[in-house]
Amino acid sequence: MSRSAAALIAELRERARALGFDAFGIASASARPDLEGKLLAALDRGWHGGMEWMRETAPRRARPENLWADVKSVIMVGINYGPETDPMERLADNGLANISAYARMRDYHDVVKGKIKELAGLLARRAGAEVKVFVDTAPVMEKPLAEAAGLGWQGKHTVLVSREFGSWLFLGAIFTSAELPADAPHPESCGRCTRCLDICPTNAFPAPFQLDARKCLAYYSVEHKGQIPVEMREPMGNRIFGCDDCLAVCPWNKFASKAREAKLQARADLEHFGLADLLALDDAGFRSLFSGTPVRRLGWVRLMRNGLVAAGNSGDRRHVGRVESFADHPEPLIRGMAAWALKKLDPERARMRKARALANETDPEVTDEWLA
Structure with missing residues (x-):
């Protein structure tokens, strides 16, 4: 890495921290050539349920270059949103209307997008490069790209896991035409642990690292448009929006308190709704x-x-x-x-x-x- 490139990356990392991002990493746009095959296999098996937009956007989602031909590098950032209380304890209170941890706070799209636009603007000015920002609003496979950028690894529950923040990271992506030095990808570190798979009340994981939305309570309570299927109703319990079970039992969550000052806070009225x-x-x-x-x-x-x-x-x-x-x-x-x-x-x-x-x-x- 040249001295100028190193100085630019150091400045971007420092600015990311100042903006409240807890994780920062860089991947080559072509770092995950395996994604297209995995995506198409999941779609062929119908694991996307009624989310037909996933099939419709598959060609663009499969490779960053398909979404934007000029992209050379992808900067991935994350914000810790680890909850103060154990989500599993909330399931025992049938008087509670239980809302997933990420939804008991300000919409992460609004939080992350303003910050990431500022970071992208700094990159554009310093490198004279084009940039595009994405926060779960375009066909971008954020989790595998974050793995490639060294932020963590996709756990057996398919969610990104971080050694520092557990399963609690909001992700955002900056695509850029600048060719930046990439970070080393993070190795998968779940070991023999299967807690996330074992806790699922509806057996939504056909195998480790695979998720079938047609059996997922988060899908039915948030994405599904029709009546809740009979077989999903009793397992829903008091979950009215989302399901945190597989995230909440991850052993790596014990480190998520390291960024308490930076992480987002749940609204008190929704904590006790x-x-x-x-x-x-x-x-x-x-x-x-x-x-x-x-x-x-x-x-x-x-x-x-x-x-x-x-x-x-x-x-x-x-x-x-x-x-x-x-x-x-x-x-x-x-x-x-x-x-x-x-x-x-x-x-x-x-x-x-x-x-x-x-x-x-x-x-x-x-x-x-x-x-x-």
């Missing part, structure tokens, strides 16, 4: 409460769909009246999950409600919920 609070929330209240968080993108209807599943799983009959009130809601997603939850919480009340519901029902899926 109750199921009763959720069921009382209307659309306007939803928009106000979740403004600026990833939950906002889900929409009130699908969040309430998830909340009704959680209500059915809670066993708390105090929710019966509110759940029944949703049986006449205009949205089929809500009516269907209300029927299921009511039958779980109060079978006799559901039996008395059934005839009236079926007489007025026009949606076949909701009809099936009452008849099941």
